[in-house]
Amino acid sequence: MKLSCMTWNVARKKNLISEQTSFINSIDADIVALQEITKSTNTQFQDILSKSYPHIISSFDLATDKSILIKKRMFGQIVASKYKLDPIGPDKILVPWTERVLSVKVLSESKFIFHTTHIPPGSSNGWIKIEMISGLTDHLIKNKSQLQILCGDFNTPQFELPKYGVVTFAQKMNKNGIPTIRKSFRGGIGKDWDAAERALFEELAKNGMKDSFRSLYPSKEEFSYQFIGKNRIYRKRFDHFFASDSFKVKKAKYLKDQSHLSDHFPLLVHYDLTN
Secondary structure (H helix, E strand, O other), rough: OOEEEEEEEOOOHHHHHHHHHHHHHHHHEEEEEEEEEEEHHHHHHHHOOOOOOOEEEEHHHHHHOOOOOOHHOOEEEEEEEOEEEEOOHHHHHHOOOHEEEEEEEOOOOOOOEEEEEEEEHHHHHOOHHHHHHHHHHHHHHHHHOEEEEEEEOOOOOOOEOOOEEEEEEEEEEEEEEEEEEEEEOOOOEEHHHHHHHHHHHHHHHHEEEEEEEHHHHHOOOOOOEEOOOOOEEEEEOEEEEEEEEEEEEEEEEEOOOHHEEEEEEEOOEEEOOOO
């Protein structure tokens, strides 16, 4: 079975929904996951995408208490699919902000579980970020016997180095250019923060869910997010796909030809699913 999937943080660009959805339709992926959806854009995205994607589920539609979806918790996710979807209750994964994870069963010829997430940044949300990452990785590892895909905006890693791999936000570079873990970080223990971020890449891989982009490009420099600061441009590879080993990665590409539509670039991955 061949499968194409795309993930994209659409950056709550309400005035660009028409252009964003046109771009999504032009890619024509089998499954599309969108992050940074708001209550005001949720209906618009669904209405437009439903013409091409007959099966759409939103984390807003599954939320049991919509009154909490404000301020820092204002963002949700959408999964749009050409295959029929069955929603999975948001309480199945133990995370503090359940609306930031959307899980569905994809009823294709080979059934599998598809998760998308938007991990909040630690700079403004502290250890909520780590609780979100840990809850997700623990769930995926406990259910590793299932066919699974996880994608989204993870706000990690800080960066990647050819010699040292993932550098987490709990690390800093010493005078010799070697990443070292801070003793304390954001009011907690640095090594605990480091372990949680690192587990997303290393522990998932050990348990049969590798970073799809890195499966094809182990050392290629790449970024999916850019922010123009006062004196520099910040570029990070925050957006990822992780998939069970049965999903053989054939292509993986960050699509940068529509950079005006979001501060994140879509990631498109093509898989061959072997049973």
